[in-house]
Amino acid sequence: MTADEPSLDQLRRDPLPLRGRAALVTGVSRRAGIGYAVAHRLAALGASLFLHRYAPHDRDQPWGEDPGGVQAVVAGVRGALAAVDASVHHLELDLALPEAPARLIEAAADAFGHLDILVCNHARSGGDGPLGTLTAEMLDAHWAVNARASILLAQAFAAQHEDSRPGGRIVFMTSGQDLGPMTGEVAYAASKGALASITQTLADQLAERGITVNTVNPGPVDTGYAAFADQPEAHEIVRRHFPSGRWGTPDDPARLIAWLVTDEAAWITGQVINSEGGFRRWD
Secondary structure (H helix, E strand, O other), rough: OOOOOOOOOHOOOOOOOOOEEEEEOOOOOOOOOOOHHHHHHHOOOOOEEEEEEOHHHHOOOOOOOOOOOOHHHHHHHHHOOOOOOEEEEEEEOOOOOHHHHHHHHHHHHHHHOOOEEEEEOOOOOOOOOOOOOOOOOHHHHHHHHHHHHHHHHHHHHHHHHHOOOOOHHHHOOOOOOOOOOOOOOOHHHHHHHHHHHHHHHHHHHHHHHEEEEEEEEOEEEOOOOOOOOOOOOOOHHOOOOOOOOOOOHHHHHHHHHHOOHHHHOOOOOEEEEEEEOOOOOOO
């Protein structure tokens, strides 16, 4: 065995690689959502979870709130906890407020005494449109939640992260707006595109502190929203663009994100990773 060759113990995977770690996942408001799937997986890998939500956003959307409410969401994540000393905390907060990101990071760090993982899954959707329909208010509203809040969350996370703990992990979420047009969602695409563009810059600044920064594009994921599309056939049309013949499920990106926040992904930073199942944007 060479000096750089990993030992057999290092090659054997720990079934609970996140034991002792504390993770904040934003936008965990519906069991059908990606945020819930991510939190569920991190809990199953040993982490403690701090869940953020903002139910008024879901109430304004066609799909509405989780039918079981926050209690069902929290109970589902709590039921997945694998480490005996792990726990779940949660907080509702409007990330459109300038001071909200710092408040959220502080609350999560106070709950566990430390914070190791930040997954910015939250997003503002709806109230958007193509050129010709946009207003400054529409653009500002999406920017505040999708881009500004995520960057401020990363800043606050980095400020409180303890250098003595294992490397920190930050994961942003984008929507593949660099891979094809999103004509009817200019405000959303612009705000999410900012996260993809800033990933390398933040990763470079935080690299020497052992904090990785990556962004995941999950591609079209069936979280229930497609059923409310303006075109009844939209779900079937999108399905045909996947080689596998199915939409992505929330657990598809969750598996990637769960790996990115483990020590196995310590050498990966500054990347925008498309997890789309081979989605074809052409007809």
